Amino acid sequence: MDAQEIIARRVARELKAGNLVNLGIGIPTLVANYVSPDLKVFFQSENGLIGTGPIPEQGLAHPLLTDAGGRPISALPGASTFDSAMSFALIRGGHVDVTVLGGLQVDARGHLANWMIPGKMVPGMGGAMDLVSGAKRVIVAMQHAAKGKSKIVKNCNLPQTSDRPVSLVVTDLAVIGFPNGNATLLETAPGVSVGEVMAVTEAELIVGDSVPEMKI
Amino acid sequence: MRAVSVEEAVAMIPTGASVMVGGFMGVGTPERLLDELVRQKKSNLTIISNDAATPGKGVGKLFDATLVSRLTATHIGLNPKAQQQMLTNQVAVDLIPQGTFAERIRAGGSGLGGVLTPTGVGTLVAEGKRQIEIDGRPYLLETALRAQFALVHAFLADYLGNLSYALTSRNFNPVMAMAADTVIVTAEHIVPVGVIAPDHVVTPAPLVDYLITNPNG
Numbered sequence: 001m002d003a004q005e006i007i008a009r010r011v012a013r014e015l016k017a018g019n020l021v022n023l024g025i026g027i028p029t030l031v032a033n034y035v036s037p038d039l040k041v042f043f044q045s046e047n048g049l050i051g052t053g054p055i056p057e058q059g060l061a062h063p064l065l066t067d068a069g070g071r072p073i074s075a076l077p078g079a080s081t082f083d084s085a086m087s088f089a090l091i092r093g094g095h096v097d098v099t100v101l102g103g104l105q106v107d108a109r110g111h112l113a114n115w116m117i118p119g120k121m122v123p124g125m126g127g128a129m130d131l132v133s134g135a136k137r138v139i140v141a142m143q144h145a146a147k148g149k150s151k152i153v154k155n156c157n158l159p160q161t162s163d164r165p166v167s168l169v170v171t172d173l174a175v176i177g178f179p180n181g182n183a184t185l186l187e188t189a190p191g192v193s194v195g196e197v198m199a200v201t202e203a204e205l206i207v208g209d210s211v212p213e214m215k216i
Numbered sequence: 217m218r219a220v221s222v223e224e225a226v227a228m229i230p231t232g233a234s235v236m237v238g239g240f241m242g243v244g245t246p247e248r249l250l251d252e253l254v255r256q257k258k259s260n261l262t263i264i265s266n267d268a269a270t271p272g273k274g275v276g277k278l279f280d281a282t283l284v285s286r287l288t289a290t291h292i293g294l295n296p297k298a299q300q301q302m303l304t305n306q307v308a309v310d311l312i313p314q315g316t317f318a319e320r321i322r323a324g325g326s327g328l329g330g331v332l333t334p335t336g337v338g339t340l341v342a343e344g345k346r347q348i349e350i351d352g353r354p355y356l357l358e359t360a361l362r363a364q365f366a367l368v369h370a371f372l373a374d375y376l377g378n379l380s381y382a383l384t385s386r387n388f389n390p391v392m393a394m395a396a397d398t399v400i401v402t403a404e405h406i407v408p409v410g411v412i413a414p415d416h417v418v419t420p421a422p423l424v425d426y427l428i429t430n431p432n433g
Contacts, residue, residue, distance in 0.1 A: 045384065047240040047384045047387055064383045065383040066384055068241070069294075070241030070243060075383070082386065083387060083391060084266070084318040085318040085319065088315030122302070123292060123293025125311065125313050126290050126291035126313075127315065130314060130335045133334045133335045133336075134315075134334070134335070160339050161339065162336075163338025164334075
């Protein structure tokens with residue numbers, strides 16, 4: 001199983017029956033592949049849809065039905081559409097139960113940086129700041145390290161997305177939470193030891209007596 | 217509401233105008249109005265639009281023709297030309313959170329001076345803005361946003377100018393239709409009055425100033 005699949009499968013287990021969920025671009029998008037339709041989770045696309053469905057079959061795409069990246073999607077029975085003010089009222093207003101976003105860095109207190117690299121990548125924050133500020137639970141789905149550098153850092157040196165800490169970070173190596181505001185190792189990925197996680201994590205992690213293995 | 221040709225409508229927009237354009241990554245964008253802005257070479261435009269779409273699509277066409285001098289948007293990462301014009305200072309770009317973008321426009325069309333939002337507190341977005349505490353929680357004061365023109369794309373428009381929208385092409389169109397001095401609309405279909413049931417009208421006719429006529433009758 002590759003790193004992305006481990007992350008997506010583990011995040012999927014966080015979603016509860018009937019949740020309204022917003023998935024960001026990248027690894028977060030894969031989460032939907034591992035959620036049983038029986039759970040009746042509602043997926044929101046912030047460009048104005050609750051009830052997103054899979055990519056339509058060849059020849060069935062509608063030019064006025066797309067995801068937030070402008071790619072064709074479908075809508076499930078029971079879907080609803082709305083304007084952008086409503087879409088972000090849902091997000092900021094705490095009506096979205098879970099948002100899953102990608103990350104560049106998360107610091108020891110749970111602050112996320114995921115919207116710009118000064119001088120290199122300045123695309124704009126899109127909906128990320130509203131999602132992190134407003135969703136009931138914020139889950140970051142990302143690789144633990146990039147080019148050998150830990151993405152779980154003492155302090156973000158990239159601009160923060162929000163001053164509100166995230167709820168949970170799921171990586172290919174570990175699940176990290178922030179009880180009492182401090183990064184805590186909650187689970188390790190299958191076959192990965194606590195020591196191996198600590199060795200590639202810049203931030204100090206609080207570790208309990210026994211750390212269970214991730215179920216995926 | 218007056219029905220006019222796309223040429224007549226765009227002739228009313230002066231060079232240097234501020235223009236809101238509906239759409240999200242080019243979906244729900246009034247493409248015929250953008251094509252005509254390019255044909256009439258309306259330059260030095262201040263564009264207020266969620267994103268810069270992609271080259272050749274939606275608002276992206278205005279960047280292809282270098283007609284934009286200022287842009288207020290939430291995301292331009294999928295248009296390398298817009299990025300390039302920002303980095304070389306050809307276009308002054310103001311990037312703001314998408315929910316704030318929607319609410320500032322809604323406020324502009326609703327007689328409000330602005331809104332208080334928690335989004336952006338403690339980030340670069342807060343720089344230069346007033347922070348106001350309510351019940352112990354900090355909010356940013358984000359002021360209302362209006363424009364001289366709103367270019368809106370509907371799914372159905374009736375002969376009076378009542379509008380309804382389809383699927384994800386609704387996005388910013390209804391809020392923009394309230395936040396500009398002059399509202400110009402293109403529609404996928406122009407239909408007789410009554411085809412859009414009162415309960416299904418999203419933008420009521422009095423908000424629409426001009427409806428672009430079909431090119432072939």
